[in-house]
Amino acid sequence: MKRILGLLTLISLFFSFLPNAFASETNQPAIRVNYQGKALAFEVPPVLEVGSVLVPFRGVFEEFGLTVSWESSNKRVTGTNDAVKIDMSIGKKTVLVNNEQKLLEVEPKIIDGNTMVPLRFVSESMGKVVTWDPATNSVDIVDKFSVKPTVPNYGGESYYPTNFSNQLGRTNPYMYERDGYLFLFWSEELKSGPFVDFYCSIADLNNRKWVYQNNHFKYVKKETSAFQYFFYENSLYWRTQDGVLKSSIDGTGSVTQDVYVARKFNQREKEIMSAVRYDDGKVGVILGAKNSVSLYTEEATNGLLDIKDLNNILFENSNSNTQYIINRSSKKIHIISNNTAKQLDYETGQINFDEKGKDKIEKLKGTSFTQPFYYRDKLYYLYQEGQDRRAKIGMIDDSLRNEEMAVINFVAPYNLSDYKVTINEKEFHLWRNTEFSRLPAIDFTNIVR
Structure with a gap:
């Protein structure tokens, strides 16, 4: 009998703890x-x-x-x-x-x-x-990003409305976004003489309408056999016999007076001439023949600094898509060309090498990527890789570290190299040059951050 009473006591003690145990579970705050x-x-x-x-x-x-x-x-x-x-x-x-x-x-x-x-x-x-x-x-x-539906034929009409079926030549415009405007630049060489016509179309991004279409804003004579030009941001740069001139246009279509960015006589040798970023985003020009390259700016038209290049790395990688960034604190030039990034020490003239003595190269990620774009002292690009065809954001910093920053739920219907990317505080803009009703047109995809 005592054993039965003892067992009943143990059972009652056991069950006396159960309500508290259940309460501790049910009293946990809901997620x-x-x-x-x-x-x-x-x-x-x-x-x-x-x-x-x-x-x-x-x-x-x-x-x-x-x-x-x-x-x-x-x-x-x-x-x-x-x-x-x-x-x-x-x-x-x-x-x-x-x-x-x-x-x-x-x-x-x-x-x-x-x-x-x-x-x-x-x-x-x-x-x-x-x-x-x-x-x-x-x-x-x-949501980190919100992808809006692609808008075909941006602005509702062609940026070059007289070029039916590309009879005036196929355009591949340079694109740049600034202060709420999209700028498109392209050129046409005249057959009647050593002249080049430059055109610009401008869209107001707020109302998504073209402000100017096929606006002829510059007429330039080729003064030298080594004539070169390039577009950068909202400006045209071109080589003359005694230097490099620059002309800019704003969203209202106003064109500035020509100003010298570099004063250097042409020596009839093959030259490198390209825009370069330096000192937290300022824009200058690197110009010169082999073993005689310098950085020039509007404030230092006779040269801000000389660039030593023992292995002619600048010339090896020079093409219309190459981007240069000068970091004066580290004495380095970052060279981003095609799908690679390199560094040149402009004081010693040596490129960075890896442990095997080969050029130290950082490759852009992915198998398809956009041209890198500059934003807040860094270079970014979109890329695709592997089975996951969504676009990813890559970033290259001052040490040539190449990192994946984010994934965007956007699968580009075309190769990413077909797109030009512009960026502002809140949005990524993807622009693609195409045709609509047999006229040059722009497709637009807005990615909101």
């Missing part, structure tokens, strides 16, 4: 999930497992615009849209994102009959930013 500032409601509450928040797969996939499918035979869940495909299997930490294998910290699970997936992984795979606030037990998710 809140906010997307773009809006609270999300799920069929069952999110749960926290090993530091990861799991949510019902259908609710989060559909909230992010993914079409959902479930294969009960192999317990696989899939979410797809035009840019992303996510394949997950219950109980497995390996997952496919656009056919590229990734590894999860916590595998998808079935909890009380509900398929639960890791919220952070799904969100970040969609290019979103996720933060966890332990004070409020909440997850905040925001």
Whole structure:
């Protein structure tokens, strides 16, 4: 009898602890999930497992615009849209994102009959930013980028409305964005003499209309056999017998007086002449023949500094798409040409070498990429690589470190090299030169940050 009473006492003591245990579970604050500032409601509450928040797969996939499918035979869940495909299997930490294998910290699970997936992984795979606030037990998710539908035939008409079927020549305009205007520049060489005509079309980005179309803004004579020119930002630079002249145009179509950027007589040798960034974004010109190259500016038309180049690296990499950045604190010139980046010490004249004695080269990421674009002292570019065809943002810093910065849910219908990228505080703008109704036209894709 005493043994029975003792057993009953133990059982009563055991059950006396259960209400407190259940209370500690049910009294835990609920996990809140906010997307773009809006609270999300799920069929069952999110749960926290090993530091990861799991949510019902259908609710989060559909909230992010993914079409959902479930294969009960192999317990696989899939979410797809035009840019992303996510394949997950219950109980497995390996997952496919656009056919590229990734590894999860916590595998998808079935909890009380509900398929639960890791919220952070799904969100970040969609290019979103996720933060966890332990004070409020909440997850905040925001879109890092929003891709707007591509606008064909920007401005509703051609930037060159008299060039039917390219009878006046196929244009491949230089593009630049500044102060709310898009500038397109191109040239046409005259057959009647040593002259070049320069044209410009200007669009107002606020009302998306062309302000000027096929505006003839400059007529230049080739004064020397080594005549060169280039467009940079909203300006034209060209070589004369005694230097380099510059002419600029603003959004109203006003053209500045010609000003010298460099005063250097042409020596009838092959020269390099290109725009260069220096001192936190200022623009100058590097000019000269082999073993006699200098940086020139409007304030120092006789030369701001001399550039030593023992191996003629500047000439090896010189083409219309090459970009140069001078860092005067490190005495380096960054040379970005085609899909490579190099560094030249302009005081010693030596290029950087790797441990095998080869030129130290940093290659742009991906198999398809845009021309790098300069923004806030760094070079950025968009690229695609591997099975995941979404555009990614790459960045090259002063030390030639080449990093992936972000993924954009945009799959370019054409090779990324066909696009010109401009950037402002809030948006990336992708411009593509094409044709519309047999006239030169621009397609526009807006990516909002």
